Amino acid sequence: xxxxxxxxxxxxxxxxxxxxxxxxxxxxxxxxxxxxxxxxxxxxxxxxxxxxxxxxxxxxxxxxxxxxxxxxxxxxxxxxxxxxxxxxxxxxxxxxxxxxxxxxxxxxxxxxxxxxxxxxxxxxxxxxxxxxxxxxxxxxxxxxxxxxxxxxxxxxxxxxxxxxxxxxxxxxxxxxxxxxxxxxxxxxxxxxxxxxxxxxxxxxxxxxxxxxxxxxxxxxxxxxxxxxxxxxxxxxxxxxxxxxxxxxxxxxxxxxxxxxxxxxxxxxxxxxxxxxxxxxxxxxxxxxxxxxxxxxxxxxxxxxxxxxxxxxxxxxxxxxxxxxxxxxxxxxxxxxxxxxxxxxxxxxxxxxxxxxxxxxxxxxxxxxxxxxxxxxxxxxxxxxxxxxxxxxxxxxxxxxxxxxxxxxxxxxx
Numbered sequence: 001x002x003x004x005x006x007x008x009x010x011x012x013x014x015x016x017x018x019x020x021x022x023x024x025x026x027x028x029x030x031x032x033x034x035x036x037x038x039x040x041x042x043x044x045x046x047x048x049x050x051x052x053x054x055x056x057x058x059x060x061x062x063x064x065x066x067x068x069x070x071x072x073x074x075x076x077x078x079x080x081x082x083x084x085x086x087x088x089x090x091x092x093x094x095x096x097x098x099x100x101x102x103x104x105x106x107x108x109x110x111x112x113x114x115x116x117x118x119x120x121x122x123x124x125x126x127x128x129x130x131x132x133x134x135x136x137x138x139x140x141x142x143x144x145x146x147x148x149x150x151x152x153x154x155x156x157x158x159x160x161x162x163x164x165x166x167x168x169x170x171x172x173x174x175x176x177x178x179x180x181x182x183x184x185x186x187x188x189x190x191x192x193x194x195x196x197x198x199x200x201x202x203x204x205x206x207x208x209x210x211x212x213x214x215x216x217x218x219x220x221x222x223x224x225x226x227x228x229x230x231x232x233x234x235x236x237x238x239x240x241x242x243x244x245x246x247x248x249x250x251x252x253x254x255x256x257x258x259x260x261x262x263x264x265x266x267x268x269x270x271x272x273x274x275x276x277x278x279x280x281x282x283x284x285x286x287x288x289x290x291x292x293x294x295x296x297x298x299x300x301x302x303x304x305x306x307x308x309x310x311x312x313x314x315x316x317x318x319x320x321x322x323x324x325x326x327x328x329x330x331x332x333x334x335x336x337x338x339x340x341x342x343x344x345x346x347x348x349x350x351x352x353x354x355x356x357x358x359x360x361x362x363x364x365x366x367x368x369x370x371x372x373x374x375x376x377x378x379x380x381x382x383x384x385x386x387x388x389x390x391x392x393x394x395x396x397x398x399x400x401x402x403x404x405x406x407x408x409x410x411x412x413x
Contacts, residue, residue: 005178006156006242010129013115014153014161015136017094017144018170020111021051024090025080027145036077040067042262043079050082054170087111093143097136112165114158129154133173156242162194178242185212203227216240255282255293256348264303264341268332271300271342275332276325278347283321286349292317294351296324298331301344308335317353324349 017023021039026032036056040047045068052061052070056077061070070077091110098105104116117123122132133152140150153165154175163184164174176184190201193212207226209215215223215236223233235245257278265271275298286293294317299309310331318324328347 003238003241003243005181007178008156008242010154010156010160010175010177010242011117011120011123012155012158012161012244013117013129013133013136014112014155014158014165015098015115015150016112016165017090017140018149018151019051019053019057020090021082021087022053022056023148024086024144025083026053027147028086032078033147036061036074038067038070038077038079039082040070040079041082041260043067043081044262045071047079090144090148094140097139097143100139101132101136114161130173130175137171137173157239157244158246159194159239160242163192166192166194176242181242182213182216185216188212190215200227212240254297254348254350254352255285255289255291256297256346257281258344258346260344261342264343266338266341268335271332271345272329274345275328275347276321278345279325279328280321282347282349283319283324286324286352287319290354291352292319292355293324293349294318294353295349296327296331297348297350298328299344299346300335300342302338302340303343304340306338306340308338310334313351317355318349319355 022037025039026035026037032053034055035053036059037053038049038056038061039051040049042048045066047067049061049063049065049067049070051063056070056074059074061073061077065073067079070079087110091107094111095105095107095113098113098115101122102115102117102120104118104120106114106116108114117129117132123129133154137150137152141148149171151165151169151171152173153161153163153167154173154177155161155164156177160176160181164176165172167174167184188211190196190204190210190212191198193215196204204210204215204227207218207222209218209227218227220234220237223237224231225233227233228236238245259274259278261274293314295311295313296318297309297311299307301307312327312331314327318327324347
């Protein structure tokens with residue numbers, strides 16, 4: 001099979017907000033502008049930097065370094081804790097701007113969107129995609145603030161649009177199509193390609209492929225059989241040529257939450273309280289998406305660098321926080337005694353099944369109807385704020401396991 005490049009007009013746009021969290025903080029507080037600013041998961045020395053302003057990045061402070069390391073590089077750096085409500089508000093404003101141009105707007109994370117202009121009124125009058133991109137940049141600044149900038153990438157598929165969006169940061173705009181694709185690839189490394197990590201790069205190297213151009217020119221069968229050992233090789237063959245393979249939604253596989261324990265502990269009662277809140281957060285997401293779960297997974301990490309985990313398939317699917325916690329609690333109680341203190345705890349629920357419409361259960365409309373109770377509690381918390389109504393075990397935990405904002409799987413912020 002020899003499928004050529006996609007010569008169709010590039011109508012997909014990838015837009016991401018530059019240094020999202022740090023930039024939003026600088027927009028909100030003018031005193032922070034033009035200064036090295038970092039947003040960290042925690043402001044303790046071992047806290048991880050989630051976002052750095054471009055002033056901080058210029059000094060070498062990037063995503064993933066610790067607060068201690070950042071302060072060693074720049075003692076004057078301003079380290080802030082995340083303010084999720086502020087970022088979600090920016091996300092909503094960001095989306096509202098894009099929805100003025102087309103209905104085909106797909107959020108990839110809090111700071112990036114994919115916009116498909118196929119069939120959009122915006123392109124019917126002969127306006128170029130570059131002109132639309134420039135107008136979007138202006139509209140975003142008008143809506144989010146003058147200090148906010150975005151990168152715009154244009155391509156015939158999502159992959160090339162995302163690649164284009166990362167070429168010239170910050171505040172860049174680039175287009176990749178059949179006319180310049182080979183030239184763009186010639187200036188990049190394998191790990192510059194979205195979705196190619198060091199593990200994949202090593203696989204490609206073993207097959208004699210050391211650059212994006214060599215990957216583009218590799219035969220389909222080589223990618224399928226020698227490199228990826230699956231149909232994934234075919235997807236990369238298409239993706240690199242500008243053909244769309246990333247719009248397919250394969251469905252969510254699980255919902256999970258984890259927490260780095262600030263006060264390390266061996267106390268299972270304290271771990272139970274943390275676990276309840278994790279189960280509530282995961283359960284809320286599960287119910288919001290209309291699922292129930294048939295499996296649960298619990299893991300703990302300890303200060304001596306040991307790790308414990310257990311997965312369990314359930315006889316009866318779980319839906320409410322109470323039911324999820326009951327199953328997770330039974331796994332927690334089964335953990336072996338450990339003199340080392342726990343440093344991290346995580347829970348995930350999997351084997352998802354859609355529950356819309358909900359089947360009538362034996363205990364519906366009785367005091368044992370945990371589904372109805374869960375739905376009612378979710379409605380209260382939706383209206384009055386997260387954790388307004390909580391189980392007794394979670395009392396006085398408002399500032400523990402605080403709300404976090406997730407990036408996309410391959411987001412570079």
